Amino acid sequence: MLMLKCPNCGVTAEETEFVPGGEAHLTRYTSGSDSQAFSDYLFARKNPRGVHFERWRHAFGCGKWFHAARCTATLEVFGTYTAQTSAPPDDILKAIKAKRPEWEGFK
């Protein structure tokens, strides 16, 4: 069971109060872009064993979206942060590096 802290309302709640929204920080390739890039945006997702960035929605609480950084192998949550960003903030990256020194970094 994951415990996530919603950065919008400050509540630390269990997984059942949230709804997962898939991989975070996707670039939304659309009409006019390279067809391979568009296909990858639609169908290809990272499936790492280890550090992963995800979108979550506090569905039973404030209803807002946010981002979470967690480990898919241990379910450890490194931190949650605002949805209004296209890349993880520095403090989240630092927290991950502190616990996973071998992690190769975002992207």
Place this chain on the structure above:
Amino acid sequence: MSNAVSILNGASSNGAVKITEAGLRGMITLRGDLSSAQLITAVSAAVGLGIPAQRKVNHGPMGGVAWMSPDELLLLVDYDKAAAITADISGALTGEHHMAVNVSDARAVFAIKGVGGREVLAKGAPVDLSPEAFGIGDIRRTRIGQLAAAFWMTDDETFELVCFRSVGAFMFDWLTNAAREGSLPEYL
């Protein structure tokens, strides 16, 4: 105009904790920029209260105001005045990005009264309901069983809970079952 009736018409059950369908309550959903002076003035005119802090609820003689999300408030007013107050708020916020909706008839309200109220809610809500973590003045939007709900305390032994009217009957049954005699811890 037809006679407005609440979902269970004031039904109540007496288990270890008393569950009462609390009747009609005026409720207004107000979305907008909670730091805007216009909105603060409009809320003050409607319920005579200031904007509550994060996850807090303010109560006063004219009603209440609850923090629902970073851009949403729930105003608690008299049922008969809700439509007029909604219109007043919309008028006061003309020109500002906002939404004020009278949701009174879309909601059901329950009162959960008794020393075991915390235990009853804790059976269905994934929330720390210990007195240190949750007290008077706090509001929590969460789930009860599988139903979306929000609750707060009006005194040490009484919770008020709101949920959608469409699931009001199920909520009453769920709470009644959770409050069955002999189903709460013996130390209460």
